[in-house]
Amino acid sequence: MRRLPTTGFVAATAGLLLLLVGLWAPAASAQDPVGGAPGNTGGDDAGVPGAEQVVEAGNVDVVKVDGLLDPVMADFIVRSIDEATSSGATAVVLQVDGEGSVLGAEDLGEVVASVRDSLVPVSVWVGPSGSSLRGAGAVLGAHASSLGMAPGTSWGLDGATPPPAVLEGIVRAVPDGLQSAADAEAGGVSVMAPTIGDLIIDLPGVVTREVVVDGETRLEPVTTVRFSQLPLFESLLHAVASPAVAYLLLTVGMALLIFELFTAGVGVAGGIAAGSLVLGCYGLAWLPVRWWALALLVLAMVAFTVDVQTGVPRLWTGIGMVLYVVGSLWLYDGVSMSWITLTVAIVGVALTFFSGIPSMVRTRFATPTIGREWMVGEMGRAVTDVSPDGVVQVRGAQWRATTNRATPIEQLDPVRVVGIDGLVLEVEPEEGGARDYRERARGGRSSSSGEDTPPD
Numbered sequence: 001m002r003r004l005p006t007t008g009f010v011a012a013t014a015g016l017l018l019l020l021v022g023l024w025a026p027a028a029s030a031q032d033p034v035g036g037a038p039g040n041t042g043g044d045d046a047g048v049p050g051a052e053q054v055v056e057a058g059n060v061d062v063v064k065v066d067g068l069l070d071p072v073m074a075d076f077i078v079r080s081i082d083e084a085t086s087s088g089a090t091a092v093v094l095q096v097d098g099e100g101s102v103l104g105a106e107d108l109g110e111v112v113a114s115v116r117d118s119l120v121p122v123s124v125w126v127g128p129s130g131s132s133l134r135g136a137g138a139v140l141g142a143h144a145s146s147l148g149m150a151p152g153t154s155w156g157l158d159g160a161t162p163p164p165a166v167l168e169g170i171v172r173a174v175p176d177g178l179q180s181a182a183d184a185e186a187g188g189v190s191v192m193a194p195t196i197g198d199l200i201i202d203l204p205g206v207v208t209r210e211v212v213v214d215g216e217t218r219l220e221p222v223t224t225v226r227f228s229q230l231p232l233f234e235s236l237l238h239a240v241a242s243p244a245v246a247y248l249l250l251t252v253g254m255a256l257l258i259f260e261l262f263t264a265g266v267g268v269a270g271g272i273a274a275g276s277l278v279l280g281c282y283g284l285a286w287l288p289v290r291w292w293a294l295a296l297l298v299l300a301m302v303a304f305t306v307d308v309q310t311g312v313p314r315l316w317t318g319i320g321m322v323l324y325v326v327g328s329l330w331l332y333d334g335v336s337m338s339w340i341t342l343t344v345a346i347v348g349v350a351l352t353f354f355s356g357i358p359s360m361v362r363t364r365f366a367t368p369t370i371g372r373e374w375m376v377g378e379m380g381r382a383v384t385d386v387s388p389d390g391v392v393q394v395r396g397a398q399w400r401a402t403t404n405r406a407t408p409i410e411q412l413d414p415v416r417v418v419g420i421d422g423l424v425l426e427v428e429p430e431e432g433g434a435r436d437y438r439e440r441a442r443g444g445r446s447s448s449s450g451e452d453t454p455p456d
Helices: 007-027 051-057 071-086 105-116 135-143 181-186 196-200 232-240 243-262 268-286 291-308 315-329 339-365 437-441
Strands: 059-069 091-101 122-126 132-134 146-149 154-156 208-213 216-221 224-228 379-382 389-394 397-402 414-421 424-429
Touching (some): 059 071, 071 091, 071 105, 071 232, 105 135, 122 135, 122 196, 146 181, 146 196, 196 216, 232 268, 243 268, 243 291
Parallel strands (some): 122 146, 132 154
Antiparallel strands (some): 208 216, 379 414, 414 424
């Protein structure tokens, strides 16, 4: 009867869960409420002065743009502007919190042209507080009809070098570094808009009305405001193409693949590994990856595998850990990951391969009895080909096994145990073996040269 994996299972599960938690954290993007400002409601109040102008005033479309400017997000921006034009919208506002751009010159130029040449005025609002519009994607703010920034936000190239074509005909200069909202307003290139509603009420063509809130008279738009964001499937593809998620998907996929190969899995881990690797490779295809660093991550997993099959973390596990850390730190060129993501991934991998999976391998192939000398001379059968390494079954328990290269054993053939080396059994065929098991049981070796002594 095989022992249930306990310590090894807990450690392996903890390590893999830690990686999955790291994967979930950067992928989850809570929708920030626009709240606290006028402009979040349409003019549907009956009997309110100005409400009868809603139909004539049309609507303002607010499009949420966050993360890297990748092909998925670029297509969404262009599509949203086209739909706003077709529906007769008064204006389009891009609510931006962007980390940069991974678009090529042609694709970025198409997005810029859509913003610049739109028949409907396109404005950009960097918000809420803490947001930024940085990298090559900052040219969107330069080509927009107006640029609003919430307090605590910033925009600028931040070291990026956009193609010269997208810098032509810009409305406002793009700062080389990151410029705060206060600096931008002082330079006259943007408006201070604490909320998106403050930006909307100043847009040309937007109908407003006065309301009293807590004794304070304020303006709010009567024009209908419509909010949109990426659909679910496109949002998934966009999240996968973010640096942290693509990196963690690759790591989880490779770790689960090794977990499936060397533990008593039923295929679930393998299926998840395949899905993670496919999504991770999709994301990496759009990101500026240093291919030598990606190769180091793959080699790290190969190094881990060498020691996993022995059940003991040794030199190759240490080498794999060094390769993994170096590959992680230098994986991307021009974009970065947070230290939280890197810490979660590195700690998760260390826990998985120094403790978790090796412990499960030892548990799987361990014997349920104390002392194994009794096994010398026992008969069993080969679960896989043993040439010279493989898996055998002795008294219902599976063991890793090795045999003399001159006497390979085929799957399902009977085998005899002639010795034990740690957790690995030394076996030979039932007939024609290279060693005498009785001599091995007494601690000696057969004096014959390659011939077996027949068993009693």
